Amino acid sequence: MPADSASGVRDYFPALTGLRxxxxxxxxxxxxWLMAEAPRVAPFGLDLTPLLACGFLGVDLFFVLSxxxxxxxxxxxxxxLRPMPDLPRFLKRRALRVLPAFYVQLAILVLAGWLVSGAWPVDWRQLLAYxxxxxxxxxxxxxxxxGVWxxxxxxxxxxxVLPLLGFAFARARWWLVALGVLVAVVGFRLACYDWLLERRMSGLFSYPSIIQLPARLDEFLFxxxxAWFHLRGVRPSxxxxxxLLAAGLAGVGAVIAVIYGRGDIFATADAPWIFVHATLIGAALALIVYAxxxxxxxxxxxxxxxxxxxxGTISYxxxxxxxxxxxxAQRSGLTHWRPIANFxxxxxxLIPVALLLSWLSYRLTEHPFLVTAPAARWDRR
Known part of the structure; x- marks a missing residue:
């Protein structure tokens, strides 16, 4: 997912591109790994299975970077340090950054579904929803x-929501904003759990909202x-x-150690982890991003x-x-053909194919809409 800066002022952080x-x-x-039937992966005796099984944390990293x-x-x-960002311009740039690649893929998948089955995979109501x-x-x-959509x-x-958070930071102390967001987020997750107990599994207010905003807002907040401390211009030793970097990496490792083997904690409503997962991993990842x-x-x-x-460049x-x-590959039976079915x-x-297709997508549906003017640098003196 895209996570570049916006609103006409950009800074380039090589390590953050790498983190994407x-x-x-x-x-x-x-x-x-899942497609290969979740095998144990231990090259040279180093067990990487927990790291692979918790690859969904990459999405959390995207949110923190954004x-x-x-x-x-x-x-x-x-x-x-600068004037208020132009909100219409900000939203326009966000739309141009995200929508073209998504719309092109949507069109290709809809057309492919029709060619394969002879029927449209979506109706007009579903298309409008997408x-x-x-x-x-x-x-x-x-x-x-x-599924990744x-x-x-x-x-x-x-x-x-970002402009509202910007106003909040401008009007209140940063720790009050953080505390308010965390209280609201945890409260919303508890409400989602109550909706699960009431068997509300569809609609705007239902348990599946626990993986959407506002339930994930704390990751963006971290x-x-x-960014708030980065802009203050006081560089730590x-x-x-x-x-800080070691603490962030250790925090990610601790979350992996706890969650590995528990499966999809949101699908199984694994309390109390569904209430604190995003907060814990968001804080750990934010330390890595800041460092x-x-x-x-x-x-x-x-x-x-x-x-x-x-x-990172083609990450979206x-x-x-x-x-x-x-x-x-899975539907073609390739993943079940035993001579090549291992991880x-x-x-x-498959990874070279995915990389080539993603690079073509980036060049054709992302790059034409990127801002080409030289990136402005933050003057923090």
Whole structure:
């Protein structure tokens, strides 16, 4: 999912581009691992299975990155560093950043469904729901044409909420804003649990909303808090940055250790983890994002390489298209053909296809809409 900064003022953080690549690659590896029937993966005796099984945390990383990067211009205004961002321009740029790639994929999948089955896979009501980018709230949609689309309305609705959060930061102390958001988010998750007990599993106010906004708003908030302290211009010492980075990595490891083996905690309503999961992982990931934005040496070494930079550049298209490539391979029977059904062989066969298709999608449906003017740099002196 896209996570670049907006509203006419941008800054480039090489390590954050790499983290976008980590997020997209992590989700892709999770789906590949599931398609290979969730085997134990332990090259050279190093058990990577828990890391693969928790690849859904890549989506949480996308949300934190969006909070940091998209929050920058609004928080700079809140701190008196720049004028208020132009809201119509901000929303226009967000629409041009997100919608073209999604609409093109929607058209391709609808046409492919008609060619394969001879019937349209969506009716006009479902099509309108998809075009609205609020499709998860329409019962008429049913199973999504592409399963990874569930997260797109989360990101889209954050764009609508972000200006309000910017106003809140401008009018109140940052810790009051953070406390208010956390109380509201946890309260909403508890309400979702009550709706589950009442067997409300559809509609605008129902248990599945626990994976949508406002239930995920704290992850964006933690990213914005990282941007808030970044803009204050007081760079921590290298030692402090590495302590923060180590704490973030340790926090992610602790969440993986707790959640691994529990399955989909939202599908099983695994309390109390459904109430605190996003908060815990969001805080840990925000430490990593902040240390990376402040150019901690270890973060630069881990996340600023060319491979991750490439994956980060095409991360939105990679997120959209890898699932389609894997689904086609699965339906063709390729994943069940025993000579090549293992994880490593599937990775060698399918990941290059996903990367090529994603690069084409980026060049044709994302790059033409990117702002081409030289990026303005933050003057924090």
């Amino acid at each position: 690549g980590v997020a997209a690659g992590w989700v892709m590896l999770l789906h590949l 909070g940091f990067l998209l929050g920058l211009p609004f928080l700079a205004w809140a701190q008196g 075009l609205s980018m609020e499709f998860v709230f329409f019962e008429v949609v049913g199973p999504l044409l592409n 569930w997260s797109l309305p989360v990101e889209w609705n954050f764009y609508l 990213g914005m808090l990282g 290298p030692r402090t940055l590495h302590v 990376s934005a402040e150019r901690a040496r270890l973060a630069e070494a881990l996340f600023s390489g060319r491979v991750l930079a490439f994956l 298209s990679l997120y959209l298209w890898h699932a389609v490539v894997f689904q086609v 490593a062989t599937l990775a060698l066969l």
